[in-house]
Amino acid sequence: MSVTTDQAEPTPTTTAAAAPYVDPVRRGALRRRGRRNLVVSAVSLVVVVVSSAVVIANASGWPAVQAAFFNPEEFRQYFPDVLAAFWLNIRMFLVAEPVILVLALGIALIRGTRSPVMFPLRLAATVYTDVFRGVPTILLVLLLGLGVPALNISGIPTDPVIWGVVALIVSYSAYVAEVFRAGIESVHPSQRAAARSLGLSSVQSSRYVILPQAIRRVVPPLLNDFISLQKDTALVSVIGPIEALRQAQIDGAENFTFTPYVIAAVLFIALTVPMTRFADWLNARAARERGAGGSA
Amino acid sequence: MTSPLLAVETVHKAYDDNAVLRGLDLSVDAHEVVVLIGASGSGKSTLLRCVNGLEPIDAGRIVLDGELEVTALDADLDVVRRRVGIVFQSFNLFPHRRVIDNITLAPRKVLGKSKTDAEQHAHELLTSFGLSDKANDYPDRLSGGQQQRVAIVRALAMDPELMLFDEITSALDPQLVGEVLDVVRGLSEAGMTILMATHEMAFAQESADRVCFLDGGVVLEEGPPEQVFGEARESRTRDFLARVRAR
Amino acid sequence: MRRSSFALVLVPAALLLAACGSSSGGTTTSTSATASGSTSASASTDPCTPTAMQTLTAGKLTVATDIPAYSPYFIDNKPANGKGFESAVAYAVAKTLGYTADQVTWVVQPFNTSYAPGAKKFDFDINQISITPARAKVVDFSAGYYTVNQAVIALKSSKIAGATSLAQLQSAKLGAQVGTTSYKYILSDIKPTQQPNVYNDSATATAALKNGQIDGLVVDLPTAYYITTAELDNAKIVGQFPAVTANDAEQFGMLFQKGNPLVSCVDKALATMTASGELTTIQDTWLAGVGAPYFTQ
Numbered sequence A: 001m002s003v004t005t006d007q008a009e010p011t012p013t014t015t016a017a018a019a020p021y022v023d024p025v026r027r028g029a030l031r032r033r034g035r036r037n038l039v040v041s042a043v044s045l046v047v048v049v050v051s052s053a054v055v056i057a058n059a060s061g062w063p064a065v066q067a068a069f070f071n072p073e074e075f076r077q078y079f080p081d082v083l084a085a086f087w088l089n090i091r092m093f094l095v096a097e098p099v100i101l102v103l104a105l106g107i108a109l110i111r112g113t114r115s116p117v118m119f120p121l122r123l124a125a126t127v128y129t130d131v132f133r134g135v136p137t138i139l140l141v142l143l144l145g146l147g148v149p150a151l152n153i154s155g156i157p158t159d160p161v162i163w164g165v166v167a168l169i170v171s172y173s174a175y176v177a178e179v180f181r182a183g184i185e186s187v188h189p190s191q192r193a194a195a196r197s198l199g200l201s202s203v204q205s206s207r208y209v210i211l212p213q214a215i216r217r218v219v220p221p222l223l224n225d226f227i228s229l230q231k232d233t234a235l236v237s238v239i240g241p242i243e244a245l246r247q248a249q250i251d252g253a254e255n256f257t258f259t260p261y262v263i264a265a266v267l268f269i270a271l272t273v274p275m276t277r278f279a280d281w282l283n284a285r286a287a288r289e290r291g292a293g294g295s296a
Numbered sequence B: 001m002t003s004p005l006l007a008v009e010t011v012h013k014a015y016d017d018n019a020v021l022r023g024l025d026l027s028v029d030a031h032e033v034v035v036l037i038g039a040s041g042s043g044k045s046t047l048l049r050c051v052n053g054l055e056p057i058d059a060g061r062i063v064l065d066g067e068l069e070v071t072a073l074d075a076d077l078d079v080v081r082r083r084v085g086i087v088f089q090s091f092n093l094f095p096h097r098r099v100i101d102n103i104t105l106a107p108r109k110v111l112g113k114s115k116t117d118a119e120q121h122a123h124e125l126l127t128s129f130g131l132s133d134k135a136n137d138y139p140d141r142l143s144g145g146q147q148q149r150v151a152i153v154r155a156l157a158m159d160p161e162l163m164l165f166d167e168i169t170s171a172l173d174p175q176l177v178g179e180v181l182d183v184v185r186g187l188s189e190a191g192m193t194i195l196m197a198t199h200e201m202a203f204a205q206e207s208a209d210r211v212c213f214l215d216g217g218v219v220l221e222e223g224p225p226e227q228v229f230g231e232a233r234e235s236r237t238r239d240f241l242a243r244v245r246a247r
Numbered sequence C: 001m002r003r004s005s006f007a008l009v010l011v012p013a014a015l016l017l018a019a020c021g022s023s024s025g026g027t028t029t030s031t032s033a034t035a036s037g038s039t040s041a042s043a044s045t046d047p048c049t050p051t052a053m054q055t056l057t058a059g060k061l062t063v064a065t066d067i068p069a070y071s072p073y074f075i076d077n078k079p080a081n082g083k084g085f086e087s088a089v090a091y092a093v094a095k096t097l098g099y100t101a102d103q104v105t106w107v108v109q110p111f112n113t114s115y116a117p118g119a120k121k122f123d124f125d126i127n128q129i130s131i132t133p134a135r136a137k138v139v140d141f142s143a144g145y146y147t148v149n150q151a152v153i154a155l156k157s158s159k160i161a162g163a164t165s166l167a168q169l170q171s172a173k174l175g176a177q178v179g180t181t182s183y184k185y186i187l188s189d190i191k192p193t194q195q196p197n198v199y200n201d202s203a204t205a206t207a208a209l210k211n212g213q214i215d216g217l218v219v220d221l222p223t224a225y226y227i228t229t230a231e232l233d234n235a236k237i238v239g240q241f242p243a244v245t246a247n248d249a250e251q252f253g254m255l256f257q258k259g260n261p262l263v264s265c266v267d268k269a270l271a272t273m274t275a276s277g278e279l280t281t282i283q284d285t286w287l288a289g290v291g292a293p294y295f296t297q
Helices: A024-058 A062-069 A072-112 A116-134 A137-150 A160-186 A189-197 A202-239 A244-255 A259-289 B044-051 B077-083 B099-109 B115-128 B144-156 B174-189 B201-207 B225-231 B235-246 C002-010 C013-039 C085-097 C181-190 C202-211 C221-231 C262-276 C278-286
Strands: B006-015 B018-028 B033-037 B059-064 B084-087 B162-166 B193-197 B210-215 B218-223 C061-065 C104-108 C146-148 C150-155 C174-177 C197-199 C216-220 C235-240 C250-252
Touching: A024 A062, A062 A259, A072 A116, A072 A160, A072 A202, A072 A244, A072 A259, A116 A160, A137 A160, A137 A202, A137 C202, A160 A202, A189 A202, A189 B077, A202 A244, A202 A259, A202 B099, A202 C197, A202 C202, A244 A259, B006 B044, B018 B044, B018 B059, B018 B218, B033 B044, B033 B201, B044 B084, B044 B162, B044 B193, B077 B084, B084 B144, B099 B115, B099 B144, B115 B144, B144 B162, B144 B174, B174 B193, B174 B201, B201 B225, B201 B235, B210 B225, B210 B235, B218 B225, B218 B235, C061 C085, C085 C104, C085 C262, C085 C278, C150 C181, C150 C202, C150 C221, C174 C181, C174 C202, C181 C216, C197 C202, C202 C216, C202 C221, C216 C221, C221 C235, C262 C278
Parallel strands: B033 B193, B033 B210, B084 B162, B162 B193, C061 C104, C174 C197, C174 C216
Antiparallel strands: B006 B018, B006 B059, B210 B218, C146 C250, C150 C216, C150 C235
16 A cells, blocks of 8 residues: 655654754843752752751760761671671572562463453452452561471471562562552553554553553552562561671670661662662653653 | 445444444445544444454444454454554554554564564555654654554554544644545545544545444434535434534 | 751651650659659668669669560569569569569560660660670670570480580581570581571571471570470470680679669679579579580580
8 A cells, every 4th residue: 555645744843953042131040040049959958967967966865876876886897797698688689579570460460361261360369469468578478487397398498598588579579460550550441452453462462562561650669669678688587597687686786786787778778779770760761762752 | 246345234332321333234345435424422433443343242243345244252353453454533552662663563463574574564654654754753752643644554554454544633733634634535545445433524525435424323324425415314414514514 | 948947857856856865864863863862861871772762763663674575584474473583583683672562663675675875764674685895885784693504405306416515516507596695606606607597586496496497596594494395395405505714604684774873782782682592592493403414615
C-alpha cells in the first residue's frame, strides 16, 4: 500500500535554528531573581544548620551523647569489625534481590490472569501476598531459621544464613508483587486493546507493551523496597549470623558505647545513596529519551 | 454471488443491562468505503470493536470474507486481527517504543518477519505518509495528527484486508483533522476496504461509497451519501443531520 | 518563613527531647534531695539509710533487670518474688540498707540500653552484667557479687560432648548470647576456625543448639546448669573455662549511673553480707550444684 500526502508537514515542535529571543530587561530581572533565590536558600540553610548546632551543642546532655554515639576514636577502632560484618549484609542483599524481583513479577502476572485454568494459581498468589505481607518479617526469619531445621528433614539445610535469606525473599516478594501489580494496573487498558488489535497474543501484549511501561513506572517504589530490604538484612541476626548491626551490638555491649551503630548507619547510607542517585539518573535518562511529555 | 468481505448478521451486544446493538445487520464489500454516522452512544464504536473481536457479542454472527466467523466461540481472534486493522480515537501508540518500533512490533512478533524486512516495510510506509523523519522519535514528541498517522501506519504494516477507523479525528485539534483524513482518502483511492465511524459529515459526503445511519442499535438507514445526506427517508436521520449541521 | 521556622523546630527536636530528659532527671534528684534532707535532719549521720540516700524516688529503692528474667537468676520471670539468685541478692542488699521488701520497686531495663547516655530510671541494674574496665568508663559498678565462669554446653550426641580441652573445641561451630562476655571468650580463649553465631536471648540460642545449627553454646555456668537441667534433656555441660589468674576472674556487678553516690552504700552492704556469710547462703540456695570440670588448654 502506498499513499502520498501532499499536504505540508505541520511542525509543532521547533521551527528554525534561530536563537530564542528574550527581552533584555526581562532577562536581567530573571537573572536577578535567580541570584536572589540562591542567596535566600544559602542564608536559610546556614541559619537552620548553625542554630540547630548551637541548640544541640549547648544542651546539657550533649557531651554524654557525643561520647556515646559520636566518639571518633571508637569509630576508628570498630570500623573494620563492622565493615567486615557488613559484607554479609551485602551478600544476603545481592542474593535476595534478583530472586525477589523474579518471584514478585511472577506473582503479579499470575494475579493479573483471567483464565479459569489459572484460578488455583491465582488464588495461591493472592493468599501468598495477603499472608506474607501481613506476617512480621522477624517471625518469618525465626520460623524458617529455627523452625524448619527443627523438623529434622534430611537434605534440608540448617545454615541460618540460607534460611534468613529465604525469609527475606518470602516477605519482600509479597510486597514487591503488589508494587508490580499496581504498576501493571496503572497502564491504561487501551494499551492492551491496541496491542491485541494488532494480533499480539495476551502474553506478547504483556511482555512487549504492558510490562515495559509498568516496570518503568514502579522503579521509584521498587527502589524504596530495595533500601528497606538492605536494612532488613539485619533481621537475619536473630537466628545467629553476625552482620553489621549485630557486630555493632556486640562491640557496643562490650564497651558500653553506641558509636558502632553509627558506623553501621554510615555503611548502610553509603550503599543506598549511590543506588538512589543511579535510579534518579535512569529515570532522568528515560524522560530525556521520551521527550518532555508524560506517557498516555 | 461472491460473499461480502464483512458480513454483520443480526448482532446483539449489551453492556450489563444497556443494550447497545439490537440485531444489527451490515455488509461491506471489498474495496468499499462505508461510513457509520449516528449520535454518540448509537453503537458505532461498539460495532467496530466487535468486528475486531475486542468485544464478545451476545447474539448473531460476524463473518469475514465468507469463511472466517469472527464471533464463533472457538474463533482464533489473533488470526482475525491479523486481517482486520483498527485505529482508535486516542491513537494508543506505545509510549515506551520509538515510532519505528511501534510499527514493526506486530509484524515481527505476529507475522515472524525479520527485523530488516519489517523495518524496510515500515520505512516505505512512513515515507509514503510523509513521516520518514519521525521514525526514531518517541510518540510524545509528535503532534496529534502525526501520532494518528503513525497509528494508521502501524495498522497497515500488518497488511490488513479491512481497516476499521473509530472516530480517528475526534481527539484532534481542528487544524490537524485534514492531514489524517487525507490519509484515509489516499487509502480508499488505493483500494483499501474501509469501515469508519466519524462525525466528519463533509468527509463522509465526499469520500464514502455508502453511509449508514445507526440509531437504536440498528442501521436505520443506509445508502449513497447523496441520498442519505440529500433526501433521507427517515425523520430520525433528518433530525440527526440537522442537529449536526447546526453545530 | 513558615517553612524555615518549621525546619528549625524539627531538626533539633530529638536532641531537645534528650536534653529535656536529662534536666527532668535532675529535677527529680533535687526534689528527692530536699525531701530526704528535711526528714533526715534529726536522723543519724549514717549516709546509707533509706532516709539519707538520694534514690530515684525518695524512700524507695528502684532496681532494674531485663525482661524476660531468666533462671536461675530470677524465677518465673518475676523479679519481685524474691526468688532466684539475683532477686535474692537485690532484696538482701535492700534489707541491709534498711529498706523493707515493699520499698523495693522493680523496673524493666533492657541490657542494650542500660548504658545509654542520659538519666537512668533505676538506682541500680542487676542483670548478670560483667564488670570490665572499658564498661566502667561509661557507668559505675558495685563490687562483684558473684564470680562467674563461662561454660560450654552441648547435646550429648554432639561431636564435642566429650571434649576436655579448649583445643578440642576449635573446629566446632559455637554460639553465644549477644552482649555477653561469653562471645569474647570464644574469640580469645578458643579461637575457633568458624565464626560463632550470636543470639538475642537464651531461647533462640537453645533452639539453635537443639537444631544442631551450633555444636556448642557458651554461657555463664549458672545459666549452663539451668539449661542442661531444666530446659534440655539431652544436653550436658561439656566443661567450664578456667580463670587464668585470680585477677582474671570475671565478676557480676550492679550497674549504676556514672557518679551515683549510692555505689558506696551498696558496696558497704555487699561487704556486710559477705562478712556475715549471707551472700554465700544465697548462692548455696539458688546456685546449688552448679559446677563442671575445667577445660585444659
